[in-house]
Amino acid sequence: xxxxxxxxxxxxxxxxxxYLWIFSSIxxxxxxxxxxxxxxxxxxxxxxxxxSIFKGSKSYCNYYCGRGQLIDLLGSKLKLSRKKDIPRxxxxxxxxxxxxxxxxxxxxxxxxxxxxxxxxxxxxxEVITLLWTFKLPWSWANTIDAVHPGVTQFxxxxxxxxxxxxxxxxxxxxxxxxxxxxxxxPMGTMTQTIxxxxxxxxxxxxxx
Ligand code: SF4
Numbered sequence: 001x002x003x004x005x006x007x008x009x010x011x012x013x014x015x016x017x018x019y020l021w022i023f024s025s026i027x028x029x030x031x032x033x034x035x036x037x038x039x040x041x042x043x044x045x046x047x048x049x050x051x052s053i054f055k056g057s058k059s060y061c062n063y064y065c066g067r068g069q070l071i072d073l074l075g076s077k078l079k080l081s082r083k084k085d086i087p088r089x090x091x092x093x094x095x096x097x098x099x100x101x102x103x104x105x106x107x108x109x110x111x112x113x114x115x116x117x118x119x120x121x122x123x124x125x126e127v128i129t130l131l132w133t134f135k136l137p138w139s140w141a142n143t144i145d146a147v148h149p150g151v152t153q154f155x156x157x158x159x160x161x162x163x164x165x166x167x168x169x170x171x172x173x174x175x176x177x178x179x180x181x182x183x184x185x186p187m188g189t190m191t192q193t194i195x196x197x198x199x200x201x202x203x204x205x206x207x208x
Contacts, residue, residue, distance in 0.1 A: 017064050021073055024066030028166055031128075031159045035141040035152065038159035045187070052191035056198035061188055068182055071169050075178025086176040086183055096189050103186040106132050110157035118150030125153070129160040130167065 024044075030037035044067070048060035061068060075081030089095055116122030126139035142152055169181035182188050 018069065020064055020066035021069035022066070024070050027066075028163065031163065032141060034143050035138065035155045035159060036144060036147065038155040038162065039151075041158055041162045044162075048187050048191045049194070052194040052198070056195050056202065058188075058191055058195055060191065061182065067166070067169060068179060071173040071181060072178050074170070075173045081173050081178045082175060083178070084176050086172065086180040090180075090184055096184050099184050100186045100189045107161065110161065111154075114150055114154040114157055117153040118148065122153075124149040124156075126156065128156060128163060131164050 027037070027040060030040075044065075047064065051057055051060045075083070113122060113125075117124055126137065126142050127135040128138045129135050138156065142156075144152075165181075165185070169185070172180040
């Protein structure tokens with residue numbers, strides 16, 4: 001739960017990080033304008049991992065995740081969610097970890113394709129792959145020729161990952177409770193696992 005601070009008029013003041021949903025929304029729109037903006041999405045990968053590794057905390061999910069805020073806003077405030085319970089199997093460990101493994105596998109393939117283009121073996125593919133299956137032509141967003149094709153290939157691949165996960169987040173928001181995506185979000189699963197391991201180690205170290 002976010003802490004609210006009261007202003008002089010008694011109304012609670014919002015903190016800057018409560019507006020990060022705007023960053024997430026603009027990020028998705030920018031991918032339609034210039035694909036190289038996709039690189040900015042690395043912040044949403046590095047930051048939660050960094051916070052969980054170095055601080056052993058899930059504060060990224062609790063405070064700073066723009067996507068989590070966005071689905072909360074759309075589902076709760078705009079009432080776009082049916083607010084049904086998510087099926088129990090999605091909450092299960094095997095599904096969450098299975099989805100994480102699948103996600104990381106697909107991410108690795110994306111990195112390998114990027115490597116091939118960097119190495120001059122593969123050709124730049126100006127497509128966005130939705131849900132790891134549907135290839136959409138996206139050449140209009142490739143407007144800068146001055147960068148290496150490998151840089152652009154990573155942007156297409158990474159934006160595919162971000163758009164796919166956004167679609168899944170929005171779909172599960174509509175079908176189930178607003179933040180249902182957070183139940184099986186790979187970043188959430190990864191950071192939760194890191195925090196568990198790290199905090200267990202701290203307890204063990206304190207006991208020795
Ligand atoms: S679980 Fe994923 S979407 Fe939800 S708050 Fe955490 S990082 Fe964001």
